[in-house]
Amino acid sequence: MSDQAAAIDERAPFSFVGDMGPLFGLVVVNALLTIVTLGIYRFWARTRVRRFLWRNMRLLGEPFEYSGVGSELFVGFLIVVFIVLLPLGIVNALAQFLIQGDVGAILFNMAYYLVILFLIGVGLYRARRYRLTRTTWRGIRANQTGAGKQYAIRYVGYTILQGITLGWFTPAKNVRLWDFRLANTWFGNARFKYARGGEGLYRTFAICWFLLIPTLGISFLWYKARELRTLTAKTSYEKTQFELDVTAGRLAWLVIPNALITIFTVGLGAPFAQWRTARFLAIYLRARGTPDFSAIEQDLRARPQFGEGLADGFNLGGV
Amino acid sequence: MDTSATYFDGQAAAAHTVTVETTQSGLAFVLPSGTEISWPYNDLRLIDKPDIYGRFVLTSLSQREARLSISDDTWLAFLDTRAPDLRSNDVRARARGLWVIATATLVVSAAVAVVLLVPGLSIVIGRAIPPSWVEQIGEDVVAQFAAGERWCTGTGGTNAVAQMVRPLEEAGSPDFHLIVRVLDSDAINAFAAPGGRIVIFRGLIDAAESADEVAGVLAHEIAHVIHRHPTEATIRVLGSWIFFRAVLGDSAGSAGTLLIAFAHSRENEVQADRTALTLLRETGIGSQGMAAFFERLTDVEVESGADRIPSFLTTHPPTGERLRAIEAARVQPTTVRPALTAAEWKDLKAICDV
Numbered sequence: 001m002s003d004q005a006a007a008i009d010e011r012a013p014f015s016f017v018g019d020m021g022p023l024f025g026l027v028v029v030n031a032l033l034t035i036v037t038l039g040i041y042r043f044w045a046r047t048r049v050r051r052f053l054w055r056n057m058r059l060l061g062e063p064f065e066y067s068g069v070g071s072e073l074f075v076g077f078l079i080v081v082f083i084v085l086l087p088l089g090i091v092n093a094l095a096q097f098l099i100q101g102d103v104g105a106i107l108f109n110m111a112y113y114l115v116i117l118f119l120i121g122v123g124l125y126r127a128r129r130y131r132l133t134r135t136t137w138r139g140i141r142a143n144q145t146g147a148g149k150q151y152a153i154r155y156v157g158y159t160i161l162q163g164i165t166l167g168w169f170t171p172a173k174n175v176r177l178w179d180f181r182l183a184n185t186w187f188g189n190a191r192f193k194y195a196r197g198g199e200g201l202y203r204t205f206a207i208c209w210f211l212l213i214p215t216l217g218i219s220f221l222w223y224k225a226r227e228l229r230t231l232t233a234k235t236s237y238e239k240t241q242f243e244l245d246v247t248a249g250r251l252a253w254l255v256i257p258n259a260l261i262t263i264f265t266v267g268l269g270a271p272f273a274q275w276r277t278a279r280f281l282a283i284y285l286r287a288r289g290t291p292d293f294s295a296i297e298q299d300l301r302a303r304p305q306f307g308e309g310l311a312d313g314f315n316l317g318g319v
Numbered sequence: 320m321d322t323s324a325t326y327f328d329g330q331a332a333a334a335h336t337v338t339v340e341t342t343q344s345g346l347a348f349v350l351p352s353g354t355e356i357s358w359p360y361n362d363l364r365l366i367d368k369p370d371i372y373g374r375f376v377l378t379s380l381s382q383r384e385a386r387l388s389i390s391d392d393t394w395l396a397f398l399d400t401r402a403p404d405l406r407s408n409d410v411r412a413r414a415r416g417l418w419v420i421a422t423a424t425l426v427v428s429a430a431v432a433v434v435l436l437v438p439g440l441s442i443v444i445g446r447a448i449p450p451s452w453v454e455q456i457g458e459d460v461v462a463q464f465a466a467g468e469r470w471c472t473g474t475g476g477t478n479a480v481a482q483m484v485r486p487l488e489e490a491g492s493p494d495f496h497l498i499v500r501v502l503d504s505d506a507i508n509a510f511a512a513p514g515g516r517i518v519i520f521r522g523l524i525d526a527a528e529s530a531d532e533v534a535g536v537l538a539h540e541i542a543h544v545i546h547r548h549p550t551e552a553t554i555r556v557l558g559s560w561i562f563f564r565a566v567l568g569d570s571a572g573s574a575g576t577l578l579i580a581f582a583h584s585r586e587n588e589v590q591a592d593r594t595a596l597t598l599l600r601e602t603g604i605g606s607q608g609m610a611a612f613f614e615r616l617t618d619v620e621v622e623s624g625a626d627r628i629p630s631f632l633t634t635h636p637p638t639g640e641r642l643r644a645i646e647a648a649r650v651q652p653t654t655v656r657p658a659l660t661a662a663e664w665k666d667l668k669a670i671c672d673v
Contacts, residue, residue: 017370055367062325062334062388063376065366069411071419078422089561138334139327139378139386188332294333298384 016282018056023275026052031268043077043312044070049271050131053278059137068134072306076130080309084119117159121152123310125181130307132185141299145191146184154180167209171201171227178231187237188296195234201227221255222248232285238296240289254280322391326350329384339387341397346377346387358382363402364410369395383410441554445547450495450514453550457514460553461500464510464518469671471501471521476670479663480519483534484541486602491594493544499537503671507616509536511543513550521671526615530667531608534658535599538609542594548587592641603656606645613642 030045047070054066095108129144136142158173175198182194204226211219225248232244258273265272326335326348337348345359362380369375373392378385389395398405445453480499488497495515505522512518517540519533527533543549599606659667 017372019371051367056370062327063367063370063374065376067411075419075422078426082425086561093557093561138332139329139384140332294331296332298330 012283013060013287014282014285015058016056016279017058018052018275018278020272020275023049023052023271027269027271034268040074043073046070046073049274053274054135057278057282062138065136066134067136068130068307072130073308073312076306076309077312078309079306080312084310088115114156117156118152119310121155122148124155125151126304127308127311128181130304133303137187138293140188140296143186143299143301143303144184145186145301146180151177151180171198171205174227175201175231182235186299186301188299190238190296192235192237195236197234198230201230218252221252225251236289238289238291240287240291243286243288245284245286250280250284320397322389322394324348325388327386327388329382329386339389358387360398360402361404363398363405364407365395365405378410380410437555437558438551441551441558444554445550448550454495454514456553457512457516457549460512461516461518465502469503471503471671473666473670473672475666476501479659479667479670482663483530483537483658483667487534487538487541487598490598490601491541491545493541494547495544497541497544501670509540511540511549513553515544517541517544524667524670527612529608529611530657530659530664531604532612533667534604535595535606535609535612538595538598538604539591541598542591543587545594546587546590548591552584552587588641589644592644596645604658605655608658610642610645613645617642
């Protein structure tokens with residue numbers, strides 16, 4: 001029997017079956033090895049955690065697979081150290097000596113942070129490409145098209161607009177970047193789609209913006225939950241519609257403990273936060289539709305050889 | 320022995336339910352389309368360990384992108400006896416050996432460059448930087464150290480310092496004009512910053528029993544200025560900090576930087592001690608004050624257990640070691656004169672009194 005056009009209408013097509021116990025052992029060993037190796041082991045540590053998270057996440061009963069290896073991250077990082085971070089550090093140090101006067105220093109700092117912001121945009125996008133190309137489900141790989149610099153230009157521009165408008169550009173920025181990412185995300189030979197729009201977010205945003213100070217920033221969670229619901233609801237893949245059943249309360253219960261876990265373990269406990277996020281997604285991410293699985297064919301696009309150097313160099317985190 | 324499994328052909332995402340049989344040479348199953356597939360035991364690879372429900376996934380070297388998902392983990396025990404390379408990870412992206420070796424070489428050579436080249440480069444760069452910049456850096460360093468503390472500016476004491484500095488400066492003729500200041504702090508300490516800036520802590524003057532003892536320490540700091548040690552150390556630390564932070568990240572990078580800073584400062588201390596002895600001889604002050612001061616510091620170190628800190632972890636060689644070196648090199652001037660008159664010494668002791 002082959003499920004060539006199986007309908008996905010289960011209430012929870014995703015499930016996460018990873019227990020905290022095995023992850024705990026993994027995190028302790030990873031932390032020790034990372035300390036002993038002055039941090040070099042972190043690439044292999046991250047890979048082992050991802051393999052754990054991926055293989056315990058299931059869609060329609062089948063596990064995801066993470067096929068990356070630590071040395072790809074290590075080499076990716078080294079390349080970035082020598083062609084980006086070291087030159088950047090040298091330029092910055094020289095500027096401290098060579099640039100006299102406040103105006104010169106301010107102009108240099110602005111240019112410097114613009115370059116950093118651009119590299120962060122590239123780093124985020126390329127790290128996502130690496131992770132997608134190392135993700136497999138039912139033997140079929142995911143991928144991401146689109147150039148990192150195209151994403152980074154938007155990222156820098158939108159971030160500046162966000163600052164100039166005192167945050168009022170935030171919904172537009174998040175919608176546009178989500179659109180760019182999704183339209184370039186592939187599973188096999190089919191890509192994800194984002195239905196344009198999202199303007200309705202502005203009503204919620206306006207209320208939350210004015211409540212930002214009285215609520216000490218908590219109103220932002222309310223907006224963020226609304227944004228995630230909207231963005232997910234407008235996302236589809238091969239006649240399958242997604243839905244994220246997130247509320248401000250659920251989001252708070254996810255992100256606040258996650259932040260505390262990460263801060264109080266100086267980052268070593270971040271895998272527990274990722275574990276909580278995986279469980280969160282398995283519970284609240286739904287999908288409905290009739291994808292034709294026999295028409296979804298293997299992805300044959302090029303894949304990067306190494307990964308995530310920039311993202312690691314700028315401490316961008318992520319899974 | 321049969322089991323039901325789900326097969327994915329690696330070309331499309333469709334699932335095929337199949338019944339897998341074990342044969343003499345491997346696993347065999349028939350697709351709904353009628354295609355017969357057999358995977359030899361030798362080619363079988365386990366993608367991941369069984370999850371908590373006993374579900375595990377297999378692939379075959381002959382069909383690397385295909386997957387066979389089996390929910391009966393008693394099968395895994397059976398396959399372990401038949402498939403010798405089941406748990407080999409040779410289906411994963413190979414750690415490209417050449418790349419790893421190449422980059423490891425790159426890192427090692429860069430580290431060698433930092434350890435061996437940066438000290439040399441710091442001398443060259445140190446001489447290339449205009450003196451006015453070095454003086455500015457020195458002022459910044461001193462200001463950082465003195466943050467929250469008071470400078471001692473008693474008139475008599477300031478004159479006494481000048482009296483003590485003048486002959487030593489003339490004898491050593493450093494590249495920078497010396498600016499010696501006293502900081503109102505209890506620490507028994509003194510240091511030289513880039514650009515001829517020297518700071519003596521009041522605690523050191525309190526601990527000294529004669530002007531000659533202070534002169535010994537001052538001669539040592541002036542010797543650092545003569546050899547341009549503070550400038551070079553600043554450039555060296557900055558250079559290695561840039562490198563280590565980029566490669567190792569923040570915390571480990573700082574540790575690496577400290578190791579480099581410590582490694583070279585010990586050589587510098589020994590060199591400064593030697594030059595200080597020469598200065599003390601040429602100015603007629605002699606080394607007995609310096610020796611007496613270090614002798615007392617050694618007693619303090621022994622009492623506090625500081626002498627048990629491994630010597631490579633401190634910026635200064637153990638004072639006992641230095642004391643022996645000073646005494647071995649003791650060359651007395653023909654006519655000994657005190658560094659300060661009794662009245663000047665009294666003024667210096669009172670430099671911080673308001």
